[in-house]
Amino acid sequence: MSLADLRGAPAVLAFYPADWSPVCSDQMALYQAAMPEFARYDAGVVGLSVDGVWCHQAFAKDRGIQFPLLADFEPKGEVARRYGVYDADGVAQRALFVLDPDGVVAWNYRSPPDVNPGADGILEALSSLRGWQGVSS
Numbered sequence: 090m091s092l093a094d095l096r097g098a099p100a101v102l103a104f105y106p107a108d109w110s111p112v113c114s115d116q117m118a119l120y121q122a123a124m125p126e127f128a129r130y131d132a133g134v135v136g137l138s139v140d141g142v143w144c145h146q147a148f149a150k151d152r153g154i155q156f157p158l159l160a161d162f163e164p165k166g167e168v169a170r171r172y173g174v175y176d177a178d179g180v181a182q183r184a185l186f187v188l189d190p191d192g193v194v195a196w197n198y199r200s201p202p203d204v205n206p207g208a209d210g211i212l213e214a215l216s217s218l219r220g221w222q223g224v225s226s
Contacts, residue, residue: 093192098216101186101211104181106202108140108148108158112183115118116205121154123208130215132187137161137168139180161172174199187214 103120105113120127120134127134135157141146145158161168161181169175174184185206187196196214200206 095135095188096192098190099130099195099215100187100192101127101132101215102135102172102186103134103136103168104172104184104186105138106135106176106180106183107138108144112205113138114148114202116183117148117154117158118152119205119208121152121156124156124206124210126212127215130218131152132214132215135159137181139166139169178196185211187211187218189218209221 101122103116105116107113111172117136120136121198124134136156136158138145139156139161141162142160142218145160148154149158159168165179166175166181169181172186174182174183179223183200183204185198185200186194189195195218196210198206198210
């Protein structure tokens with residue numbers, strides 16, 4: 090998957106430190122539960138951490154996560170580095186990016202590692218995208 094695959098509709102990039110940690114588990118489960126709200130804006134969600142593919146598959150199956158979880162594994166943290174959210178501890182920081190349909194960062198937020206940033210900021214950013222032509226409820 091590349092950024093080009095996300096163009097044409099808003100996208101949410103949710104960087105997180107690791108599968109299975111208490112905060113990450115709750116955060117990704119919240120985004121899965123919020124998928125109908127994200128769909129109102131035609132927005133796709135992608136989770137990114139340095140965990141490997143097999144770990145992501147087991148985590149997604151266990152937590153019922155249906156959006157893509159990308160393994161920023163090799164070279165480790167390359168995508169997180171490009172977004173400026175790779176931590177010195179060797180993991181991605183807890184950070185959110187909303188991309189407009191052209192792939193331009195429209196909003197971002199870094200959360201403390203032990204705080205679930207929730208979905209409200211994402212939804213506000215999606216609603217404020219200029220020129221958005223989404224589905225109304």
